[in-house]
Amino acid sequence: MSDTESSIGSGQVADYIPDLVKADPKQFGFTIATVDGHVYSVGEAHTPFAIESISKVFALALVLSRKETPIWQRVGREPSGTPFNLLIELEAENGIPRNPYINPGAIVVADQLLHDTGNGLEALHALLRAETGAADLQVDSVTVESEEGAGDRNRAMAYLMASFGNMINPVHQALDHYFRQCSIAITCEQLAKAGLLVARDGLREDGSRLLHRADARQLVALMTTCGTYDAAGEFAYRIGLPCQSGVGGGILSIVPGKCSVVAWGPGLDAKGNSVAGAVALASFARTTGYSVF
C-alpha cells in the first residue's frame, strides 16, 4: 500500500464546516469487514470522525424498510449535475431532487424518516448501535454547531422544496434532524460493520431482514452513480466499486455478498473526497480484483 502511504496527509481538510478543519490530515484508518464475520483494520480505525454524507445510506435504508414508502415520489434516482446547478435543477424539476445522496435529496429522506419514526435520529442511532455493537455512538455537538453555522445553502434548498410542497415537517425541524444525523461520530471499524447491512443484501447483524434484496441493491446502485458528489465518474474509473463519501474524510465501499470497506483520511480533494481514502480503496480494488471494471 505504498501509494496509500504517500498520499496520507495530502488534500485539504474540509473548511466550510468550521469544526472539521481541526482534523489532523495525517490521520488514516482502514477497515475491511466481511459478510462471514471477519474484521481487518489498519491505522487509526478506532478514532471517531464525523459520518457526514455517509449517514445518507443508512437514513435511506431505514426509509426503504417501510412498506409502500412514498420516497420515490419525492426524490429521483439519477445522477445530478454540478453543485452550481442544484438550485436550478430543483426549480426546473418542481422541487424533486435528482437523487437521495445530493444534499436536497438527503434532506427529503431525513424529512421522511422524521415523519415515519417521530424521532429519526433515535431510529438511526438504534440501527447503527445494533449493527456495530457500539452502545455509546453519539452525535458530536461541536460538529452540529458547525453544520448549523454553515447550513444556509441547505436551508435555501429545503425552503425551495417546501415551496413546491415537498417537505412534510417544518423545515427547521427536518434540518435540525439532518444536521445531527451528519454529526454522528463513528470509527472506521464501526462504519464497516454497519455497512455489512448493505453487503448482506439487507440482512441485519442478527439475521433479520431490514430491506428487500432489491432495495439493498438500489442503495448500491445509487452509491455507484451518485455517491461521490461530482466525482462519480472518476470513482467509477479509478476504484470501480460503489462508494459513499463524506466530508469528514470517510469513504464507505460495498462489495455485495462479500464485504464492506471503510477508508478514512481527513485530507480532501477539490470535490470533497478523501485523498488517502480514495487511493487506499483503488489499491484494495486492484489487489482483490473486486473492481467492477
Add this chain to the structure above:
Amino acid sequence: MSDTESSIGSGQVADYIPDLVKADPKQFGFTIATVDGHVYSVGEAHTPFAIESISKVFALALVLSRKETPIWQRVGREPSGTPFNLLIELEAENGIPRNPYINPGAIVVADQLLHDTGNGLEALHALLRAETGAADLQVDSVTVESEEGAGDRNRAMAYLMASFGNMINPVHQALDHYFRQCSIAITCEQLAKAGLLVARDGLREDGSRLLHRADARQLVALMTTCGTYDAAGEFAYRIGLPCQSGVGGGILSIVPGKCSVVAWGPGLDAKGNSVAGAVALASFARTTGYSVF
C-alpha cells in the same frame, strides 16, 4: 373613463396569499394627489388594501436617506429576468439581487432598514403616518399570517443570499419585518399622499428633505425599469409612467414635479398587476399627456 369601467372586475384576485383571495374584484379606487396640495379621488379611495410590493419604494427611500448607505453594494439597479430565473441569477451573481424591487432585493433592503433603525417597521410606519396624516395606519395581522404561510420561496432566496454573506440580521428576523412591511393596510388616498414624497423629489410633507434629489430620481428610474415585475416593458409602452405595483391590487405612479397617482382594483393579470388599475393609469396618462412616450 369607459375603458376603466369595463375593466373593473376583470382579472384574478391574488390566490397565492390566502388572505388576498377574499377581496372583491369589483372594487375600484383612484386618487390623484398633486405637489401643490390638491387631492382628487373617485371610487373606493378610502378602502384599505394590502400595500404589498409598493412598500418597497418607501423602505428603499428610508434606507437611501442614510448618508453613505452600503445598499448599492448589496443590491443592483438593473432589470431582472423572469421569476423562474431569480434563483439562478442570485446564484450566478453571488447572492446580489439585480434590483431592490424584485423580492430578494426588497428583502435585502428590509434587512438593511432593520439594521439601520433597530425597528424597521416602526420607522416605516412613522414615515407613512407623517406623510399621510393617518395616525391609525396598521399592519393587517391576517395578511401577515397569509404572507408567512406562503413565504417559503422568499425564505429560500433569503437563505441563499445569507449563504453568500448578504444578510446582516438573522434571516427569520429580516423576513418577519419584510412580511409585516408588505401587510400594511393603506387606502388609495393615503398611498397617493405618501407618494408625493417621491414626486416632490425627496421633500417631505413638512418641507424637510428626506432624500437628495438624485436619490428620489433613482427611485423613479427603478420604478420605470423594475416596478412592475415581469411586465415593465408592457407598462412602459401602455402607460409610459413610472409605476410600482403590488399584488394587493394597488399601483402607485409618479409624475415627478407634478403628482402622485394611485389606482386600485384587486383583479390581477397573469403577471400580478391590477387589470383595472393599469387601464385607469393608461387612460390617465393619455388624457393628461403625462406619458413619457
Add this chain to the structure above:
Amino acid sequence: MSDTESSIGSGQVADYIPDLVKADPKQFGFTIATVDGHVYSVGEAHTPFAIESISKVFALALVLSRKETPIWQRVGREPSGTPFNLLIELEAENGIPRNPYINPGAIVVADQLLHDTGNGLEALHALLRAETGAADLQVDSVTVESEEGAGDRNRAMAYLMASFGNMINPVHQALDHYFRQCSIAITCEQLAKAGLLVARDGLREDGSRLLHRADARQLVALMTTCGTYDAAGEFAYRIGLPCQSGVGGGILSIVPGKCSVVAWGPGLDAKGNSVAGAVALASFARTTGYSVF
C-alpha cells in the same frame, strides 16, 4: 460640456469584434436633429462608424410597418436578464427571445425582415438612404468579416431558436443578413436624421407614414427598458431618455415629438456602452430638461 470633454478617450474600444478595435478612442461626435428640420453637430459628426445594435431599431421599424406582422408572436417585449442568462432564457421560454433588442431577438427580427422583403439589407439601406439623404450608405466589408469571425455565440442562439421552430429562413442566411445589417457604416448626422422617423411618431422625412403612432411609441418604450443591454437601469437613472446603444460607440436617443440625438465615441464601458456618449447625453438631458425624471 466639460464632463463630456474629460470623458472623451475613456473606456475600451470593443475588442470582441476585431475590426472595431482599430477605432481611435479619442474620436467624438454629437448631433441633434429636431423634428422641425434643424441639425446641430459638434466634433466628428461626419465620420462613419459601425451602426451595430442601433440598426435593430430600424429593422424593427420596417417589420412593424407591415400590417398584421407576426413578430410579437416570435419575440417578447420585456427586459432580459444578464447576457449569461440569454441561452437559459431561450431554453426556458421555448426559443422566444425576451425582446427585439437583445441579440437573439434582433436575429428573429432580421429573419422576419428577410422573409418579408426578400432582400432585408436592401430594404434597410433604402430606408436609411431616404431618411438621411445619404445615397452612398454602405456596409463596411471589413466589419462584416469581423462580425462573422466573432459570431459563434449568435449562431448558437439562432440554431437554438431554429430547434424550437422560431426561424423562417435557413439560419446561415438570416445571420448573413444580420451581420451585414450591423456593419452599415453611418455618421452621427446621418443616424440622427434617420432617428427622426421615430421622434416624429412614425412619419418619414417625406411626410408619408411608415409606422402607426402606437408602433413608433413601442420602439421608444423598448429603447427605454431594453436599449442599453445590461445597463438599462443605469441609463434610465443617469440620462432619463430612451437610448439605443451599439458597440461601434454610437448611442441614439429619442425625445418624442422634439428631436433625435446621436452621440458617438468608440471607448466603451464594461457593459458595452460608449463612455463619452453616455456622459454627453446625460449632460444634454440635464441641460435641456428633457430627462424623463
Add this chain to the structure above:
Amino acid sequence: MSDTESSIGSGQVADYIPDLVKADPKQFGFTIATVDGHVYSVGEAHTPFAIESISKVFALALVLSRKETPIWQRVGREPSGTPFNLLIELEAENGIPRNPYINPGAIVVADQLLHDTGNGLEALHALLRAETGAADLQVDSVTVESEEGAGDRNRAMAYLMASFGNMINPVHQALDHYFRQCSIAITCEQLAKAGLLVARDGLREDGSRLLHRADARQLVALMTTCGTYDAAGEFAYRIGLPCQSGVGGGILSIVPGKCSVVAWGPGLDAKGNSVAGAVALASFARTTGYSVF
C-alpha cells in the same frame, strides 16, 4: 425470456429523427459475443439498424488510441444533469461538456477524431469493418438526411462550444462527420463483435492492441455512469452492467473479460432507451449473475 417477449413492441419509435419512425417496433434481436470467440444470436440479429449514440464508444476508442491525446482537456468524465441543463452546463463550464457520451461531448470527440485522422468516418468504418468482418458496413443516407434535418440543437451546442474555442474544425464539417457517424447501419451481431474490443480490454480481433487497458476500462466506467442518457441510475439498478444506448433501439453492454452483448428493439421509453432491449439485458444480467450488484 418471457419478460422480454411480452415487452417486444412496447415503447415509441424515435420520432424526432424522421427516418427512425419508420422502424417496426415489433422487431427484436439479441446477440452475445464472448471473448473466446463464440457468438449466440436470437431474433433479428442480422437486421441492420442505425448505430446512433453507440457509435460514441468507438469514436472515443479511436481518439484514445492516439498517444497523448488532448481529449480530456476538451471534455469531462462526470455524469451530466438533464437534457434541459446541457446548454446551461456548457455555458457555466466554459464550453467543456461534462462527458463524451452526451451529445456535445460526442461532438467534441468527433471533432477530435476528424482532426486526428483527416477522415474520421473512414477511420471509424475501417475499425468496425475489421472487428466485425463486415466489409459492406455503410452509412445509411436516409438516416443522415434525417439527422441533418433534426440537428439544430446539436448545431446550437457546437457553435456555443466554438464560441469558447472548443472546436478545431469548422462546425459544419465536424457535425457533418458526427451525423454520418450516427447513421452507420449495423446489426446486433456486428455490433456485439465490435464491442469485444472493449470486453477484451482494448485488444483488437487480430490480437493487436488498440487501447491501453486503462483506457478500455475508462470506456466501460463511462458507459456505467453516462451511457444511458438521463437513465444511468435506472440502468445501474435494473441491469447492473455498463450499457451504451442509441435511439436506433440498440443497446451495447459489456462484461469486461467475458463478453459483449447487444439487444435491439426500436420501441423506446420516455428517456430514449429501448424498452425490449432493457428488459432483455436485465434478464441476461439476472440469469448469468453478471450484474454488478
